[in-house]
Amino acid sequence: MRVAIGVALAVWTCLGAGAQTASAPETANERANVSRIRDRINRHPPRADRKLRPYNVTIPNTTISYSMVPVPSGEFTMGAGENDPTRSKDEQPRHKVRVDAFWMQAHEVTWDEYLLFMFANQGGEISHKDEVVDAVSRPTLPYVEMSFGMGLNGFPAISMTQHAANKYAEWLSARTGEFYRLPTEAEWEYACRAGAATQYSFGADSSKLGDYAWYSGNSQGKYHEVATKTPNAWGLYDMQGNVMEWTLDQYAPYETGARVNPWIKATKPYPHAVRGGSWNDPANMLRCSARVPSDPSWKQQDPQLPKSIWYHTDAQWLGFRLVRPAKVPSAEEMYRYWNSGLEHEYQ
């Protein structure tokens, strides 16, 4: 029994934050469940020979849906150009990157979608018992209201850790039978640019940013409903602004030389690469190449040790969206995408 004496609860706490790293049986259970999810996905894998098309998904046993937009395979130049006066050192050197095809969620994951994952029994789990879905670990009950009054229906979900976003991807994969994960940093920038080599996906003129994005210049101090601005050339909304978006990668300096499907696998909890800028940022942070490192201060309001592995209560401008690669990966790869093993921190 976990005893409770000594816990003087302050402003922010979660029930049972959980201190332990995954035990061997837990890891074995997780691997087994990933295999079961993969079997489910392989019953209807995407047809590799077919041209990717946009489509809609309704989360089974709910009325909540989202759109998937195809992103063709291709090559692009990652990072900021010499002609970008607001570039930061971490956006260089520019380098060629090739990425395989995938679909990407047209808009940031909304509270409508994310709350199904956060709170059990809101998505028809009782009438449609599903052991595979139930075996995916889910967030602890949040103590405070997590939108902080900025809006729920149609608004982007915020303040989740990268671990929480990874687990959402696993949960959604189990629910839908389609493989989802966070985009790599390269995939994210490739999709954001949508073929553009300029600072922004619409060009270099930041005076037009208000047509495409919510940022500090027009947000009035809060996030906005997703997909209310003009999308980029590939039909993706709010890649720039509204909320920053998690990627899979550790935040690290770029190396010189071309890359194919790069993924900088994380070896420590911080920093991870976050992209796109937010309602809280000035225009230059919304540039396609701008990078933000995740930081322990994003959990500053959590007074307890261990800190919650699910919430960055102080990152009220942080969200995510998922990709669905055209090629279904192996079970081992799936396990790696959904389990960073770095969710616990001790500082």
Add this chain to the structure above:
Amino acid sequence: MNDFSRDSERRKFLKDAGALGAAIATGFPAIISAQTVTNAIKVGLVGCGGRGTGAASQALQADDYTELTAVADIDQSQVDQCLELLKRNPKIAARVKTEPTRQFLGLDAYQKLIESGIDVVLLATPPGFRPLHLAACVAANKHIFCEKPISTDAPGVRSVLETAGKAKTKNLSLVSGFCWRYSNMIQEAFQQVGDGAIGKLVAYYATYYTNPVKPMPPDSTRPAGMSDVEWQIRNWYNFVWLCGDSIVEQAIHSADKIAWAMHDQPPVSCVGVGGRVIPSEGGNIYDHFEINYIYPNGMRAFLANRQITGCYNETSDYMLGAEGTCTLGRGPVPRIEGKTNWNFTGQRYDMFQREHDVLFAAVRKNQPVNDGTRMATSTMLGIMGRMAAYTGQQITWEQALNSQEKLFPDNLDWGGKLEMRPRAQPGVTKFA
């Protein structure tokens, strides 16, 4: 604006301590000499739960020459987890010096810890114990970090006021865990309001609508032979004598901000409603309160809290002025709208770390800080509201502060019997 940077604070007092260090350091590499000089501050932690562990981590990061040399709790597994977590942080691991002989267990563990040759005590047990622990720390001339709230009843508050006075006389530092007072972001918002940004303050409305904290487990899970006292302490959040109820243990942060806005002057009186609508497995706390306070100049403060799953949740503060509103907790930064439009744009510092930076700098410089009176007043505000809700009566500040109702039992015995007071019933429960 003040510079709240941790590093600059640390540099400042290291400079102050530098003369001593340099004198002793002759001939030795600086870092070793610093470790071998006798000016390490020895810290003891009472209450090794999540908050206590967090506080110990912050204490060790506030000053490079602090050492955690003793811990106290009721449960060895809690001690073990606390120390394991602290040792996983490479910045502080080497300064966690708590041999098994310096790990104290039981209801008198705090006393053994105090007598173990430490300088600073971190108090992070359930709040019912606080008056007793504080008095013992000050009697033994210890500096203190004291988590909020500081009591669950009025006799306890009066005891803490007396203890705080003694601490002042003895030049001891006493820093309170009412953390928002140490947030530079919230400080700046209060500064704006104080400077007239919303005109004359008319009312303060605070919400603390959250999910439940630590629901009571069913009685069937109580191990055979476990005493009433142990069972209640292990489930402390559900018993008024230990936690003070949600308005005293949780929404007390909002009560503290109300007190801040009212310049820590007490209200005249309050009325309130409260009750429990979701059946619990035991314990005697409510799951909702709403309290209305009136102040000498006619200002009102409204404090509402609820801990029920599936309801509208909100934790915010609205300072309503004659010429504008200051809002805290809607979005990430404070906002003022009206006569002046303002929102916080600076860098925010970690308020929990700041509490310890201030405490240890004060100890190093021998310039005591004492939050004692203020933390007692803020806690009393919550207790007064609870009294109004429990009895259904209008309660004045004088009545509340002089209440003879002692919730914390005398001569607490770990294996002892303890009758639980029935849950209060407005109109039936009498003010005492």
